[in-house]
Amino acid sequence: MGRPTLADSKDTRSELTKVALEMIQTKGYNAFSYNDLAERLNIRKASIHYYFPTKEDLGISLIQDRLKAADVWQKAIEDKNLDPQGQLQAYFDYFAGLSQNCTRICPVGALSSEWGSLPPKLQQAVNALVKRHQVWLSGVLEKGRAAGQFNKKGAVEEQAQFIYASVQGALQTSRAQNNLDYFNQVAHQLREALKA
């Protein structure tokens, strides 16, 4: 049926990315198929291959989108002129929102857990996104020290790793424990750990 009839959905490609992302967050990379996506968008699965020739392409494109989204988010945070503590809190809030009542986890955490089954290029993309997060966190910690908000000694890079790992684990475990408070409690512990 030719061109998009223009009324259906604004953008099949971005709808696909959106639904695929959701499925990775809820079920994992290996637990959804092109058929699942097709049914959700009410299209035939061959159409998905038009946008993403292989599932690997889809996965990589999806992660690259997250990279761009991280850029946008970081710039938006910059514009809010929050102090470092506020920026860290914004980071926690972002992940708390992403959790959607313990139904979803971070897509990067999901993919990391299935590491051995991921194609190398997808692994690379995930690796890069993790690094980006940690670099940003390191920057926030650095500024927070200068401002006297984080007094914990030691390499900021290692503290950034600490934050990142804890956030990922907290999202996953809060879902497995079906405990809405779990994530916030871990975030609280992290704040405390960085102060003193």
Added chain:
Amino acid sequence: MGRPTLADSKDTRSELTKVALEMIQTKGYNAFSYNDLAERLNIRKASIHYYFPTKEDLGISLIQDRLKAADVWQKAIEDKNLDPQGQLQAYFDYFAGLSQNCTRICPVGALSSEWGSLPPKLQQAVNALVKRHQVWLSGVLEKGRAAGQFNKKGAVEEQAQFIYASVQGALQTSRAQNNLDYFNQVAHQLREALKA
């Protein structure tokens, strides 16, 4: 070919559990098949159904084994008469060893990440195992306070969650970053956080 010929392998069932566990740790629950297991053990896949009628049964049995293993481990630690700090370190060491040079993660973390694709009974089993870990950690923290080793204030249960989440996240991220030190650095941060 009838009975085990008694010379092949000691115990097909436990070999199956062992290999399945390894595959969950390296690739995830949805990324291995009965065929994969069959090839590794050099048997036909129908034979696997003799021991584990469904993949769900296999998963559950596997997690219950981990529960028993946790029991054994905890009792062994008890017998070593370590102080609470030493016990916590033993906990970290256990997971550091399990990582196998950044090739494996905790099977519980792997399953937690694929949560939405797991059958409910398997979810239950995972949930119970997570709880067991956290209860044990809470106990160690309690004793550590009495001994003046952990001076951080707050509910021990929340600190136990903190430790558990961080350990899980650290294992996953260390693999995704291919960084052998990652886990130990996070463990170090945790120790520090609990002291003061």
Added chain:
DNA sequence: GCTTGACAATCTACCACTAGGTAGGTAATA
């Protein structure tokens, strides 16, 4: 203004392969 043709986005129909799972047979052991 109408025709034409290129292109974008979708479709139907298929492929080879793998998934988990079942039925029923067979051989060694206790």
Added chain:
DNA sequence: TATTACCTACCTAGTGGTAGATTGTCAAGC
């Protein structure tokens, strides 16, 4: 002789992926 631990052979339902037709849209040429 019953049971245990395997086997061969098969089933159905999917998997990711491909080939090639189809059709709405738009821009250029007449």
